[in-house]
Amino acid sequence: MADISVNFLGIKSPNPFWLASAPPTDKKINVVRAFEAGWGGVVWKTLGSQVKNVSSRYSSVDFGGHRVMGFNNIELISDRPLDINLKEITEVVKMYPDRAMIVSLMADNNRASWHELIKKCEDAGAMGFELNFGCPHGMTERGMGAAVGQDPEIAKMVVEWVMEKATIPVITKLTPNVHSVVPTGKACVEAGTNALSLINTIQSVTGIDLDTLVPNPYVAGKSVFGGYCGPAVKPIALKMLTTISQNEITKKVPISGIGGISTWKDAVEFMLLGATTVQVCTAAMKHGFRIVEDMCEGLSNWMDEKGYKTVKDFVGKSVEKITHWEDLDINYHHVASINQDKCIHCGLCYIACEDTSHQSINLTKGQPYNTYTIKEEECVGCNLCKLVCPVDNCITMVEKRVAPEYINWKDWQRMGLPLNDH
Amino acid sequence: MAILNNRLSAEQYKEHFSDIHPPFETKEAAMVEANRCLFCYDAPCMKSCPTSIDVPKFIKQITTENIKGSARTIFSSNIMGAGCSKVCPVEKLCEGACVYNFMDEAPIPIAKLQRYSTETAMKNNWHLFERKKSTGKKVAIVGAGPAGLSCAHVLSREGIDVTIYEKESKGGGLMTYGIAAYKVTPEFCEDEVNYITAIGGIDIKYNHALGKEVTLEQLQQSYDAVYLAFGVGLARQLDIPGEQLEGVVDAIRFIYHLRTQGYSAISVGDSVAVIGMGMTAIDAATQAKRLGAKHVTLIYRRTEAEMPCTQHELDIAKLDGCEIIWLAAPKEIIGQNGKVTQLICDVMKLGEVDSGGRRSPIPTGETFSLNVDMVIKAAGQIPFESLVSQEQIEHKQGKITVKEKTATNLKGVFAGGDCVNGGKEVVDAVQAGKDGAAAIMRYITL
Ligand SMILES: Cc1cc2nc3c(=O)[nH]c(=O)nc-3n(C[C@H](O)[C@H](O)[C@H](O)COP(=O)(O)OP(=O)(O)OC[C@H]3O[C@@H](n4cnc5c(N)ncnc54)[C@H](O)[C@@H]3O)c2cc1C
Ligand SMILES: Cc1cc2nc3c(=O)[nH]c(=O)nc-3n(C[C@H](O)[C@H](O)[C@H](O)COP(=O)(O)O)c2cc1C
Ligand code: SF4
Ligand code: SF4
Numbered sequence: 001m002a003d004i005s006v007n008f009l010g011i012k013s014p015n016p017f018w019l020a021s022a023p024p025t026d027k028k029i030n031v032v033r034a035f036e037a038g039w040g041g042v043v044w045k046t047l048g049s050q051v052k053n054v055s056s057r058y059s060s061v062d063f064g065g066h067r068v069m070g071f072n073n074i075e076l077i078s079d080r081p082l083d084i085n086l087k088e089i090t091e092v093v094k095m096y097p098d099r100a101m102i103v104s105l106m107a108d109n110n111r112a113s114w115h116e117l118i119k120k121c122e123d124a125g126a127m128g129f130e131l132n133f134g135c136p137h138g139m140t141e142r143g144m145g146a147a148v149g150q151d152p153e154i155a156k157m158v159v160e161w162v163m164e165k166a167t168i169p170v171i172t173k174l175t176p177n178v179h180s181v182v183p184t185g186k187a188c189v190e191a192g193t194n195a196l197s198l199i200n201t202i203q204s205v206t207g208i209d210l211d212t213l214v215p216n217p218y219v220a221g222k223s224v225f226g227g228y229c230g231p232a233v234k235p236i237a238l239k240m241l242t243t244i245s246q247n248e249i250t251k252k253v254p255i256s257g258i259g260g261i262s263t264w265k266d267a268v269e270f271m272l273l274g275a276t277t278v279q280v281c282t283a284a285m286k287h288g289f290r291i292v293e294d295m296c297e298g299l300s301n302w303m304d305e306k307g308y309k310t311v312k313d314f315v316g317k318s319v320e321k322i323t324h325w326e327d328l329d330i331n332y333h334h335v336a337s338i339n340q341d342k343c344i345h346c347g348l349c350y351i352a353c354e355d356t357s358h359q360s361i362n363l364t365k366g367q368p369y370n371t372y373t374i375k376e377e378e379c380v381g382c383n384l385c386k387l388v389c390p391v392d393n394c395i396t397m398v399e400k401r402v403a404p405e406y407i408n409w410k411d412w413q414r415m416g417l418p419l420n421d422h
Numbered sequence: 423m424a425i426l427n428n429r430l431s432a433e434q435y436k437e438h439f440s441d442i443h444p445p446f447e448t449k450e451a452a453m454v455e456a457n458r459c460l461f462c463y464d465a466p467c468m469k470s471c472p473t474s475i476d477v478p479k480f481i482k483q484i485t486t487e488n489i490k491g492s493a494r495t496i497f498s499s500n501i502m503g504a505g506c507s508k509v510c511p512v513e514k515l516c517e518g519a520c521v522y523n524f525m526d527e528a529p530i531p532i533a534k535l536q537r538y539s540t541e542t543a544m545k546n547n548w549h550l551f552e553r554k555k556s557t558g559k560k561v562a563i564v565g566a567g568p569a570g571l572s573c574a575h576v577l578s579r580e581g582i583d584v585t586i587y588e589k590e591s592k593g594g595g596l597m598t599y600g601i602a603a604y605k606v607t608p609e610f611c612e613d614e615v616n617y618i619t620a621i622g623g624i625d626i627k628y629n630h631a632l633g634k635e636v637t638l639e640q641l642q643q644s645y646d647a648v649y650l651a652f653g654v655g656l657a658r659q660l661d662i663p664g665e666q667l668e669g670v671v672d673a674i675r676f677i678y679h680l681r682t683q684g685y686s687a688i689s690v691g692d693s694v695a696v697i698g699m700g701m702t703a704i705d706a707a708t709q710a711k712r713l714g715a716k717h718v719t720l721i722y723r724r725t726e727a728e729m730p731c732t733q734h735e736l737d738i739a740k741l742d743g744c745e746i747i748w749l750a751a752p753k754e755i756i757g758q759n760g761k762v763t764q765l766i767c768d769v770m771k772l773g774e775v776d777s778g779g780r781r782s783p784i785p786t787g788e789t790f791s792l793n794v795d796m797v798i799k800a801a802g803q804i805p806f807e808s809l810v811s812q813e814q815i816e817h818k819q820g821k822i823t824v825k826e827k828t829a830t831n832l833k834g835v836f837a838g839g840d841c842v843n844g845g846k847e848v849v850d851a852v853q854a855g856k857d858g859a860a861a862i863m864r865y866i867t868l
Binding site: 065344348365369370390 | 453454456457460461462463464465466467469470485519521522524525
């Protein structure tokens with residue numbers, strides 16, 4: 001059986017699945033339940049100065065009958081007294097010494113406050129810190145959270161304060177509310193952070209109540225931008241993660257991947273793009289802690305199947321597979337092919353290609369079932385039909401190279417080869 | 423053995439005749455199913471609906487919570503969309519064609535979703551169609567069944583004033599008087615007729631029969647066009663000895679009484695034989711059983727492969743405990759003191775393929791007898807042959823002959839529904855009504 005344990009900067013964890021800093025890691029009672037369920041570690045809900053929350057706090061986006069495809073919140077950092085949090089951290093560490101206990105921090109914006117908070121948490125038994133430079137609401141107005149993460153200079157300064165004091169590993173959590181996460185990531189690595197984590201939530205409006213005309217979530221007739229997370233943000237998180245894994249400076253530190261992870265497959269994707277551990281919030285908030293069981297089993301089975309003994313064997317393997325558009329092989333070509341034995345005659349491929357792609361599917365009328373076939377010469381190989389087809393492997397893409405040799409766009413242009421062949 | 427009414431308690435009657443296809447209990451339940459719909463293009467379900475309801479569209483509209491739009495999508499193709507959602511044999515129409523069948527997955531419950539939207543519309547009394555300004559043109563329709571009402575609604579929308587002549591005291595045709603009571607209630611049928619006629623411009627003259635209170639000639643003189651939609655009549659005679667005995671009843675009449683009087687007033691035998699294996703036979707058999715008959719036996723002269731009813735309907739009869747004897751044809755009914763006691767049947771075998779494409783049954787010479795006290799005849803219905811020939815309408819054994827789907831041999835006289843096709847489904851009659859209206863519109867504006 002594969003070994004799914006991880007060693008993150010010396011912090012050991014029986015599996016790579018951590019709970020992200022959020023309500024699931026807010027109190028001893030939750031964290032104990034999480035560890036009982038099998039989570040490898042937690043990032044304790046962000047600690048800092050005392051705050052006050054409002055009601056309501058969450059809203060979501062449903063899609064196609066499925067609830068909570070996207071989730072947003074307007075909560076602040078922990079609203080419980082610091083000493084209670086610290087006392088509970090000490091108790092939990094004693095109960096579960098084999099699990100990772102990272103504490104998320106967001107101190108007031110001065111060196112003394114950071115130093116004081118770091119000292120208290122280390123005394124309480126924290127194994128590592130995560131600096132919350134990402135909270136997009138409530139804290140930014142006070143010059144904290146995303147306000148720090150959006151300005152590489154300020155981020156650098158705060159990381160330097162932290163590194164002066166901290167004796168345990170420091171992870172810096174990046175905000176996605178920037179056009180690129182790389183400048184802040186670089187600044188933090190240069191300032192000495194031991195690791196990076198991303199992403200925090202994305203500013204959003206999830207929807208509007210069409211009766212009251214008030215956007216969600218509702219607070220006394222008003223709303224504010226909330227932080228967006230859940231399955232909907234995964235592709236954005238993966239892209240941001242890739243940019244960190246590819247940058248010469250930021251790729252030097254380990255990464256904890258976050259954003260829309262709900263299954264072992266999602267987790268493997270984050271790991272293939274460079275994350276050593278992954279963090280989960282929304283999926284746990286939707287289903288409870290029990291989801292970790294299948295995450296562990298699925299990961300382990302997949303590793304066995306692929307012959308990976310430890311997670312190190314595959315972390316980062318897909319990073320180099322994301323390249324620049326101008327380096328793609330223009331001579332590669334594939335066309336759609338419909339397996340008529342599997343086809344259920346829904347016509348979805350046809351209408352998608354006909355209305356919005358390349359009119360490459362033939363329709364032969366039948367009563368009541370039409371027959372659909374591909375016009376191979378017309379097909380540009382866009383994948384649209386395959387994506388919309390409701391039957392697995394009914395439409396497959398068959399490789400039909402234009403020519404055997406690799407040629408990219410730069411060469412193509414240099415050689416004056418013809419354009420607009422479709 | 424005796425033919426008795428009042429066999430069951432009030433609760434038992436209620437239970438036996440409760441809705442056989444209950445609606446969705448909650449909006450969420452409807453949503454789960456609506457969201458399963460793949461939204462097929464040129465959808466097989468739509469192409470398998472005789473009225474071409476845009477099924478993917480109306481289901482999509484349920485998922486977007488545009489129920490008004492969904493109901494309008496249904497009603498604009500089929501004004502009896504609410505009734506059809508309860509009575510259509512969907513297993514051989516839309517649901518039978520659903521592409522999920524290819525995946526061996528349950529098809530989308532199209533009828534149930536259709537019921538969800540249309541019942542919501544009726545409950546809220548949404549008026550989804552507006553009548554155009556009156557054109558001053560007048561059309562007479564004979565029969566307020568599905569074909570007549572459908573034709574009337576289309577014409578009224580176009581600003582034509584419609585008068586319907588109906589021999590019964592209620593509208594809906596066989597929907598009200600023929601279809602099984604566990605599919606539609608009399609109250610629903612009445613609501614549906616009212617919902618359809620609420621558009622205005624449709625005047626129904628009840629208790630007015632063509633050939634009695636009014637003649638075709640009068641109608642032709644007073645109206646710009648006439649649409650005949652009077653359906654078909656009683657069950658075919660068996661033409662065997664003993665048919666006049668007490669206890670031999672006509673299925674249509676039996677069901678008519680069931681639909682117009684309280685269940686407890688309807689008499690059934692202890693042991694009932696039903697002749698035939700069509701929709702009417704099944705309905706008569708199941709309802710006889712549900713009224714408290716101890717034994718009900720369906721007698722059919724061919725085999726399961728040739729039966730006119732669907733498998734689904736046969737299953738209902740079987741689940742109700744009806745027995746089935748295949749390859750048996752009634753030969754004689756025996757009685758004592760004028761009352762039925764026995765049914766003698768020929769044992770049949772299948773011979774050559776006949777003109778209808780089915781193998782025809784021939785007697786083997788063997789016979790058997792069943793002890794019964796009631797025989798229900800449901801071996802097909804007979805068209806109103808004398809009415810049709812008396813009015814000089816061209817016909818084949820009473821079925822009106824039409825050109826281009828709907829024009830009779832008489833100028834300005836159109837026809838559709840069961841009186842033309844000899845007896846199909848409600849949904850076919852609704853489409854016939856639409857075709858009739860379209861032809862009348864063309865004729866009037868000539
Ligand atoms: C027992 C039984 C069960 C059935 N079950 C189903 C089912 O489950 N699902 C389904 O889809 N279909 C079913 N059908 C078939 C369906 O009811 C008919 O196909 C449909 O009602 C035909 O509509 P129509 O308008 O042509 O005729 P009808 O519904 O017969 O309407 C004709 C109307 O004309 C009136 N009329 C007749 N003669 C005259 C006259 N001389 N003057 C004035 N008015 C007259 C009648 O009173 C009636 O109101 C069933 C039929 C029967 C008999
Ligand atoms: C209700 C809620 C509160 C959160 N609070 C914090 C917080 O205090 N500190 C922090 O760093 N991130 C916080 N987050 C962000 C999560 O840690 C995580 O980065 C984000 O939700 C993306 O992961 P997910 O898609 O698995 O939910 C919060 C998220 C939610 C939903
Ligand atoms: S791959 Fe694209 S172009 Fe080719 S048939 Fe499918 S949708 Fe059309
Ligand atoms: S989408 Fe797939 S199942 Fe549907 S018609 Fe096209 S090939 Fe067939």
